[in-house]
Amino acid sequence: MGNFFAHDYHGLPFQFFGIAHITALSILILLNLFLLRDRKKDARARKKTHWMIAIILWIDEAAWHIWNIAFGTWNIQEHLPLHVCSILIWLAGYMLIKKDKRIYEFVYFIGISGALQALFTPDIGIYGFPHFRFFQTLISHGLLLTSAVYLTAVEGLRPTWKSMLRVMVILNIYMAGVFGINSAIGSNYLFVNRKPPGPTLLDVLPEWPVYLLFMEMIGLVMFLLLYLPFIIKDWKGVKKSLNG
Numbered sequence: 001m002g003n004f005f006a007h008d009y010h011g012l013p014f015q016f017f018g019i020a021h022i023t024a025l026s027i028l029i030l031l032n033l034f035l036l037r038d039r040k041k042d043a044r045a046r047k048k049t050h051w052m053i054a055i056i057l058w059i060d061e062a063a064w065h066i067w068n069i070a071f072g073t074w075n076i077q078e079h080l081p082l083h084v085c086s087i088l089i090w091l092a093g094y095m096l097i098k099k100d101k102r103i104y105e106f107v108y109f110i111g112i113s114g115a116l117q118a119l120f121t122p123d124i125g126i127y128g129f130p131h132f133r134f135f136q137t138l139i140s141h142g143l144l145l146t147s148a149v150y151l152t153a154v155e156g157l158r159p160t161w162k163s164m165l166r167v168m169v170i171l172n173i174y175m176a177g178v179f180g181i182n183s184a185i186g187s188n189y190l191f192v193n194r195k196p197p198g199p200t201l202l203d204v205l206p207e208w209p210v211y212l213l214f215m216e217m218i219g220l221v222m223f224l225l226l227y228l229p230f231i232i233k234d235w236k237g238v239k240k241s242l243n244g
Contacts, residue, residue, distance in 0.1 A: 020129030
């Protein structure tokens with residue numbers, strides 16, 4: 001158990017798309033498929049699922065901060081809730097409980113996009129299975145994605161063109177603000193000041209600041225892909241009404 005929480009970890013390092021990684025991703029897919037059954041349940045039963053996901057998200061994220069405080073590694077350069085996924089993990093819990101449509105917009109577009117990158121390329125360094133950090137990272141980002149999928153597929157919420165534009169504008173304003181904070185305290189939240197040290201999808205992009213433009217384009221493409229099912233749905237609806 002000591003090695004489970006150990007900061008100086010001596011177990012197997014994390015292996016991208018190793019057995020543990022693929023198993024975790026598979027469990028997440030099965031969980032989301034299982035939760036689709038809630039569409040047949042009443043509002044009271046679905047509310048219990050909302051609370052369950054929210055509480056796990058909050059406990060999991062709080063545990064990450066407590067773990068760092070316990071080992072004296074918590075610092076403002078790395079652990080302030082300024083990464084969008086960090087903020088959205090806290091907000092997603094509130095969104096689930098209140099079914100807040102404005103927060104949903106951000107969790108749907110940014111949360112899913114960010115969570116997918118974090119799930120496929122987790123920034124957890126040496127901490128492989130079965131370390132606490134392995135579980136904490138995959139649970140937090142996995143349930144962030146699940147919260148958006150659940151409210152969309154089970155509760156029937158959906159984004160719009162206006163909400164996608166609103167998210168893009170506010171995200172860029174936020175990035176500019178975070179760039180200033182990074183410059184002031186020497187941090188690199190959102191990776192807007194430089195690339196992260198570990199292997200990520202940003203490694204295939206040009207150096208700073210050019211990769212920021214690529215990040216914008218990739219973000220836009222991701223948003224459009226996430227909105228594509230609704231484009232198709234709306235188009236079919238218009239076509240059906242015209243034929244009817």
